[in-house]
Amino acid sequence: MTQDLTIKQRMALPRTEMLERPGDARAKDFEEVNLGFSWELAQLEAARCIECKRPTCIEGCPVGVRIDLFLKRLASGDVDGAAAVIAEDNLLPAICGRVCPQESQCEGACVLGRKGKPIAIGHLERYVADHSRKAAQPSIAPSGFQIAVVGSGPAGLACAADLARSGHAVTVFEALHRAGGVLAYGIPEYRLPREVVDHEIEGLERMGVEIRTNVVIGRTLDLAAIRSAFDAVFIGVGAGLPRFIGIPGENLIGVFSANEFLTRVNLMRAHEPGSQTPVFDVRDKRVAVFGGGNTAMDGVRTALRMGAREASIWYRRTRAELPARKEEVRHAEEEGVRFRFLVSPLEFSGGEGRLRAVRFQTMELGEPDASGRRRPVPVAGDVREEPVDMAIIAIGNAPNPLLASTVPELVRSQSGTLEVDETTGQTSLPGVFAGGDIVTGGATVISAMGAGRRAAAAIGDYLAARSQPASSSPVWADD
Numbered sequence: 269m270t271q272d273l274t275i276k277q278r279m280a281l282p283r284t285e286m287l288e289r290p291g292d293a294r295a296k297d298f299e300e301v302n303l304g305f306s307w308e309l310a311q312l313e314a315a316r317c318i319e320c321k322r323p324t325c326i327e328g329c330p331v332g333v334r335i336d337l338f339l340k341r342l343a344s345g346d347v348d349g350a351a352a353v354i355a356e357d358n359l360l361p362a363i364c365g366r367v368c369p370q371e372s373q374c375e376g377a378c379v380l381g382r383k384g385k386p387i388a389i390g391h392l393e394r395y396v397a398d399h400s401r402k403a404a405q406p407s408i409a410p411s412g413f414q415i416a417v418v419g420s421g422p423a424g425l426a427c428a429a430d431l432a433r434s435g436h437a438v439t440v441f442e443a444l445h446r447a448g449g450v451l452a453y454g455i456p457e458y459r460l461p462r463e464v465v466d467h468e469i470e471g472l473e474r475m476g477v478e479i480r481t482n483v484v485i486g487r488t489l490d491l492a493a494i495r496s497a498f499d500a501v502f503i504g505v506g507a508g509l510p511r512f513i514g515i516p517g518e519n520l521i522g523v524f525s526a527n528e529f530l531t532r533v534n535l536m537r538a539h540e541p542g543s544q545t546p547v548f549d550v551r552d553k554r555v556a557v558f559g560g561g562n563t564a565m566d567g568v569r570t571a572l573r574m575g576a577r578e579a580s581i582w583y584r585r586t587r588a589e590l591p592a593r594k595e596e597v598r599h600a601e602e603e604g605v606r607f608r609f610l611v612s613p614l615e616f617s618g619g620e621g622r623l624r625a626v627r628f629q630t631m632e633l634g635e636p637d638a639s640g641r642r643r644p645v646p647v648a649g650d651v652r653e654e655p656v657d658m659a660i661i662a663i664g665n666a667p668n669p670l671l672a673s674t675v676p677e678l679v680r681s682q683s684g685t686l687e688v689d690e691t692t693g694q695t696s697l698p699g700v701f702a703g704g705d706i707v708t709g710g711a712t713v714i715s716a717m718g719a720g721r722r723a724a725a726a727i728g729d730y731l732a733a734r735s736q737p738a739s740s741s742p743v744w745a746d747d
């Protein structure tokens with residue numbers, strides 16, 4: 269049995285790598301790339317844990333999953349027990365196991381990584397989430413309080429789950445026709461299958477959370493109406509406003525924001541025959557994606573799957589500074605994505621309104637900037653031009669402005685993020701809390717979930733200080 273191994277034997281075990289579909293096969297479809305662990309491999313990998321006295325991996329996880337304990341249960345064969353440990357801190361383990369940047373979080377802090385390879389914590393979390401039988405939720409006495417959650421991304425979902433677990437009646441309002449936020453409209457299916465997201469959302473609905481899609485707060489309903497109908501409000505509207513480079517030619521046909529391109533494909537199925545959603549026909553075209561983060565990798569790999577002749581990443585720094593998850597970069601390379609480093613676009617040029625070429629400046633690395641990364645500086649006189657048929661701009665997103673712009677009392681920073689109390693998530697309006705990308709700017713799934721959970725705890729305290737619910741009957745018109 270693996271749990272009888274000595275520390276020395278455990279340390280001698282090599283890291284178990286997850287099986288993946290071959291690059292050339294997977295680059296043509298949207299099926300999931302990673303194939304997951306078998307039962308035997310999951311147990312073997314979990315047995316590599318040397319049960320450190322101070323498990324630094326837990327400190328590396330933004331929501332503090334008890335990694336040591338879940339690995340111990342898994343190594344002993346108790347998958348449901350392992351799932352119960354994870355569920356105490358992480359509502360969406362099947363998702364986090366797939367999309368967390370583990371190398372800079374839990375795995376980055378694993379002691380084994382100092383001399384060798386860290387434990388594959390993310391892959392094991394995914395295994396446990398995919399293979400455990402979920403225990404039935406114990407029924408909880410209703411508190412009588414009603415809470416509105418605006419936005420159904422990871423921040424809103426995590427907040428809603430914790431509030432529902434405390435017996436509060438929760439209604440989630442989502443602007444799009446499908447719940448999940450970036451999990452539904454941004455991250456492609458070959459990384460995060462939709463059934464995984466839908467399964468987690470169904471679990472929330474089974475807990476009694478009501479999800480109302482196609483409701484834009486600030487348009488369909490205003491925040492004042494929501495505040496008067498509910499005892500407290502959580503805002504988790506994310507950062508989905510695309511940033512553009514600000515160079516000539518960005519309005520040519522063929523230049524897209526990554527958000528628009530990915531939303532059309534992921535949410536509106538633009539890649540499927542008969543889809544009513546227009547998207548640029550990338551078949552046999554040269555597609556250039558500008559940026560180096562997860563969104564850029566998602567854009568370029570999606571373009572490749574849609575039949576691009578050449579799909580390339582254009583990044584103004586070098587490989588070492590790429591902010592995307594390492595696994596995404598490796599997968600992109602294996603699938604045939606071309607990487608262009610130290611290049612910065614100056615102008616898109618075209619003919620008859622359509623994109624034809626990009627003029628760009630070659631760069632070199634200078635001194636470190638405020639982020640600690642070496643600043644890219646132009647190489648004097650080295651300006652070139654290259655033909656491209658489609659450009660996807662993936663240089664980041666700004667906070668969604670719609671809701672806050674209709675409520676001047678909500679204090680915002682210069683960059684448009686909501687100002688909140690760091691501990692509680694309380695905004696400038698009493699009873700209105702916020703968290704996730706709308707507060708931090710674009711970050712990670714797990715950090716948004718952590719913020720949602722902290723706000724849920726603070727909402728619980730806020731309600732406890734009130735003697736009885738003040739919420740009225742629902743305010744929406746379609747009932």
Ligand code: FAD
Nearest residue numbers: 419421422423443449450454485506704705711712713716
């Ligand atoms: P969102 O997920 O943005 O959800 C906000 C929701 O609010 C949306 O559904 C939106 O429609 C809704 N909304 C907005 N305005 C209103 C309104 N007025 N009324 C009602 N609803 C409204 N992170 C990782 O950890 N790993 C990854 O691999 C990763 N890949 C990414 C890939 C892409 C393409 C993108 C864009 C992001 C990625 N991220 C990744 C970042 C991560 O997805 C976000 O940090 C996270 O989703 C933020 O969660 P959120 O709940 O704050 O906001």
Ligand code: SF4
Nearest residue numbers: 329364368373374390
């Ligand atoms: Fe690691 Fe993310 Fe799981 Fe935390 S939630 S243990 S950071 S994979």
